[in-house]
Amino acid sequence: MQSFRRTLESGHFAVTAELTPPREAELESLGIAAGILKPAVTAINLTDGAGARVRLSSLGAAIHLRRLGIEPVLQVTCRDRNRIAIQSDLLTAAAFGIESVLTLTGDGVAAGDQPDAKPVFDLDSMGLLTLLRDMGRDPAGALAETQPGSRFFCGTADAPQQVSDDWRPDGLLAKADAGAQFVQSQYCFDMPLLQRYMRRLVDSGVTERLYFLVGLGPLKSAHSARWMRDSLYGTLMPDGVIRRMEAARDPRHEGIVICAEMIQQAREIRGVAGVHLMAPGQYREIVEAIRLAGLI
Helix, strand or coil, rough: HHHHHHHHHHCCCEEEEEEEECCCCCHHHHHHHHHHHHHHEEEEEEECCHHHCCCCCCCHHHHHHHHCCCCEEEEEEECCCCCHHHHHHHHHHHCCCCCCEEECCCCCCCCCCCCCCCCCCCCCCCHHHHHHHHCCCCCCCCCCCCCCCCEEEEEEEEEECCCCCCCCCHHHHHHHHHHCCCCEEEEEEEHHHHHHHHHHHHCCCCCCCCCEEEEEEEECCCCHHHHHHHCCCCCCHHHHHHHHHHCCHHHHHHHHHHHHHHHHHCCCCCCCCEEECCCCCHHHHHHHHHHHHCCC
């Protein structure tokens, strides 16, 4: 069993970070970025065609990190491949001992640099979870029961939200039924809202079935915080955080401090099993935030 899964199952607080593979046929920059993150995180997520742009594949990047002794979380989207190609990739991942998989629908091609590309979407994220769950039984490309790494640790995405009195987390419960075991959320910088949301998940039994990791990250500037609020689906960015960034003499440092504070606050919320840190290219800042939060 790999350390990410073992950390969560043992009740310890997990820290993952997201790494976007390069747009060129090279591994050096990937290895450098992963090496910066390695001392501070439990595992590293490798994005799959983020922003609908051509990059080194998430599978190739995950294999490289595995060879460097770093645990990868393989992101798999439904946009670009049919179920045959996805199962082939998953068989390959299992052969290299890659266990953790985050299932995502994928950004639409209109957002990328080749908007005329044909999207596939043979499966949606729920269908992908079910495929992962059933690969040990499905004769079409099945994993042998004795195959090392054949027991995938399956993840899904979520976006914390303001909930009404009659709201129920039916979507997350359905994903748990489909095979999800952990959740990595969109950016959530609103800790009071997160506390209310997690209370509802706890009361509904979701956190007994899914390990919940909150999405955070160091901010660059007030401008980037506003852009995230307005342009990134599901991002929760309170005005107070933006005002702090606007007033900061050193926005980079303030963004790290805010991230560290929120890691500490999230850690105290019942049902939160860890944090997932996202900040493209800001790998040293991620490590600084984790260190400042007291988790190294």
